[in-house]
Amino acid sequence: MKFSPRWRHFALAALAYATGVNATTITVTSVADGIATGVGCTLRAAIEAANTDTAVGDCPAGSGGDVIAFNIAGAGVHTILPATPLPSVTQSLTIDGYSQPGSAPNTLPAGQGSNAQLRIEIDAANIGNAAALSVVGPAANVTTIRGLAITSSGAAVCCAQRGILLSNVSFVWIQGNFIGIAPDGVTAKGLGAGGIFLSTPTRQVTIGSDAFVPTPLAAEMNVISGNRGPGIQGNGSTANLWIRGNLLGTNAAGVAAVPNVGAGIQMSGILAGNAMWNDNLITHNTISGNLGGVALSESRQIDFSFNRIGVAADGVSPLPNTGRGLDIGDNPFSSPSTTTTVRVANNTIANNTGGGLLIYRANAANTVNGIRLVANALYNNTGYNLDLSATSTSDGPTMNDAGDSDQGANALQNAPTISAATANGSTLSITWNLATNPSAATFIADFFHSPTCGAGAPVAARTFINSSQITTNAQGNYTGMPTFASALTNGFVVAIVTADSSSNSSELSNCLPIASLVQQAVASPALPVPTTNSSFAQVILSLLIGVSALASRQGRDRSALR
Numbered sequence: 001m002k003f004s005p006r007w008r009h010f011a012l013a014a015l016a017y018a019t020g021v022n023a024t025t026i027t028v029t030s031v032a033d034g035i036a037t038g039v040g041c042t043l044r045a046a047i048e049a050a051n052t053d054t055a056v057g058d059c060p061a062g063s064g065g066d067v068i069a070f071n072i073a074g075a076g077v078h079t080i081l082p083a084t085p086l087p088s089v090t091q092s093l094t095i096d097g098y099s100q101p102g103s104a105p106n107t108l109p110a111g112q113g114s115n116a117q118l119r120i121e122i123d124a125a126n127i128g129n130a131a132a133l134s135v136v137g138p139a140a141n142v143t144t145i146r147g148l149a150i151t152s153s154g155a156a157v158c159c160a161q162r163g164i165l166l167s168n169v170s171f172v173w174i175q176g177n178f179i180g181i182a183p184d185g186v187t188a189k190g191l192g193a194g195g196i197f198l199s200t201p202t203r204q205v206t207i208g209s210d211a212f213v214p215t216p217l218a219a220e221m222n223v224i225s226g227n228r229g230p231g232i233q234g235n236g237s238t239a240n241l242w243i244r245g246n247l248l249g250t251n252a253a254g255v256a257a258v259p260n261v262g263a264g265i266q267m268s269g270i271l272a273g274n275a276m277w278n279d280n281l282i283t284h285n286t287i288s289g290n291l292g293g294v295a296l297s298e299s300r301q302i303d304f305s306f307n308r309i310g311v312a313a314d315g316v317s318p319l320p321n322t323g324r325g326l327d328i329g330d331n332p333f334s335s336p337s338t339t340t341t342v343r344v345a346n347n348t349i350a351n352n353t354g355g356g357l358l359i360y361r362a363n364a365a366n367t368v369n370g371i372r373l374v375a376n377a378l379y380n381n382t383g384y385n386l387d388l389s390a391t392s393t394s395d396g397p398t399m400n401d402a403g404d405s406d407q408g409a410n411a412l413q414n415a416p417t418i419s420a421a422t423a424n425g426s427t428l429s430i431t432w433n434l435a436t437n438p439s440a441a442t443f444i445a446d447f448f449h450s451p452t453c454g455a456g457a458p459v460a461a462r463t464f465i466n467s468s469q470i471t472t473n474a475q476g477n478y479t480g481m482p483t484f485a486s487a488l489t490n491g492f493v494v495a496i497v498t499a500d501s502s503s504n505s506s507e508l509s510n511c512l513p514i515a516s517l518v519q520q521a522v523a524s525p526a527l528p529v530p531t532t533n534s535s536f537a538q539v540i541l542s543l544l545i546g547v548s549a550l551a552s553r554q555g556r557d558r559s560a561l562r
């Protein structure tokens with residue numbers, strides 16, 4: 001049973017308001033197009049019957065918020081090939097492809113892709129610029145599209161075609177569909193301009209899982225791949241948007257690229273809904289194999305977490321996006337605008353060919369701040385793994401400035417500097433400093449381990465170690481040596497200031513190899529054990545020789561690191 005305290009409550013209230021208690025199940029029995037009688041109930045006639053609550057063709061009259069189910073004779077996939085665009089959904093409706101015998105939602109656990117069995121395919125090859133399915137207008141609030149393959153077999157489809165178009169509508173669920181990829185879960189059959197398009201305005205749209213639980217529900221995963229444009233795109237005034245637990249740019253198994261020839265997700269104008277920091281959720285998606293991973297501009301109040309960008313659904317195997325992993329910034333041609341309150345947490349952004357994470361303010365009249373980074377794995381991206389930039393492309397490492405008064409993306413927060421990292425058994429001590437705005441203030445720094453760094457490799461933050469909260473002195477300086485429980489003895493450490501008082505995160509610090517006191521102690525000369533036959537003076541002399549040798553060795557080892 002699905003359970004979403006935040007959304008189901010509102011949805012049920014809206015459903016009751018919009019439709020009363022009536023609903024009719026209209027069962028599609030034919031893949032034919034048109035609304036003539038004598039061919040069985042077609043999808044076109046069913047949508048019209050649901051919209052108008054009158055009998056159309058061989059379909060019965062709808063009654064308020066209806067359900068379109070499928071029961072088409074024969075095994076295998078049934079492909080509906082509309083000759084002209086289908087009617088837009090204009091009244092509250094559920095289209096349930098999983099009602100077709102032989103179909104089944106995904107049951108695989110997170111990280112293993114989708115084994116959904118789809119039996120109803122809508123092929124948009126013949127409908128030109130239109131969307132395969134459109135949901136339009138407030139009377140269509142509370143609409144669900146599930147269990148469909150929405151594809152195009154057209155060889156040269158014109159530019160404006162989408163799989164699903166939402167316009168001026170709220171409370172829409174898009175769940176358990178394949179969009180741009182055939183029911184076999186492998187073959188690209190992309191829509192001409194992208195998978196899903198959110199046109200102004202949309203509210204309370206869920207793409208994927210709406211369960212307010214840590215792990216999205218498997219049955220609600222969409223596979224949005226193979227399109228000739230972005231997987232999901234929106235161009236303004238979207239709020240309470242949830243994109244959770246989908247595959248974008250991969251095959252259904254989540255292991256190979258079936259690219260969207262556009263970003264996996266490209267959104268501008270995501271707005272605050274209830275002005276909570278997590279009004280909008282983009283979480284637990286695998287976004288890999290696309291022409292660019294995710295681009296968010298002029299957007300706010302977003303929890304962007306647990307996404308896998310540039311890796312397969314297993315979270316580990318490389319599956320790069322061509323281009324950058326994640327862009328968050330302004331639109332240089334639109335001002336003033338504010339991009340703020342985006343929490344980027346626990347994502348893996350790796351292997352992408354155009355860089356990892358770019359936070360940019362390209363127009364000084366705009367505000368881009370409060371992009372807070374928490375425990376992300378940023379590694380093995382071509383170019384820079386993390387970049388605060390003054391342009392909408394990378395500008396490389398930004399130098400720390402005295403007093404940190406420079407302005408730009410995340411106020412160009414100065415990065416930490418690490419001067420020592422010492423492993424000692426089960427602890428790791430990191431000496432680091434921060435020089436920033438000249439006032440006493442609180443900052444949080446995150447520390448990461450990386451097996452490789454330096455010698456030509458870009459600084460990477462691969463595995464989160466721990467956080468440290470510090471306070472600068474009145475001059476804006478901090479130097480300290482926090483000690484963390486850690487068994488690490490080699491590799492490199494890297495730090496990021498993840499939050500000042502405005503949740504501005506910095507670029508990466510320098511990376512520094514871990515020196516291990518444990519290894520040195522093993523190689524040190526054994527200290528003599530006093531015996532009853534030794535004189536007190538002999539024992540002291542022996543101890544001094546041993547301590548001297550150990551100190552000399554440590555000094556040599558430290559100097560070798562400089």
Ligand SMILES: [Ca+2]
Nearest residue numbers: 050062063064
């Ligand atoms: Ca109806």
Ligand SMILES: [Ca+2]
Nearest residue numbers: 388396397398
């Ligand atoms: Ca930079």
Ligand SMILES: [Ca+2]
Nearest residue numbers: 401404412414
């Ligand atoms: Ca700065």
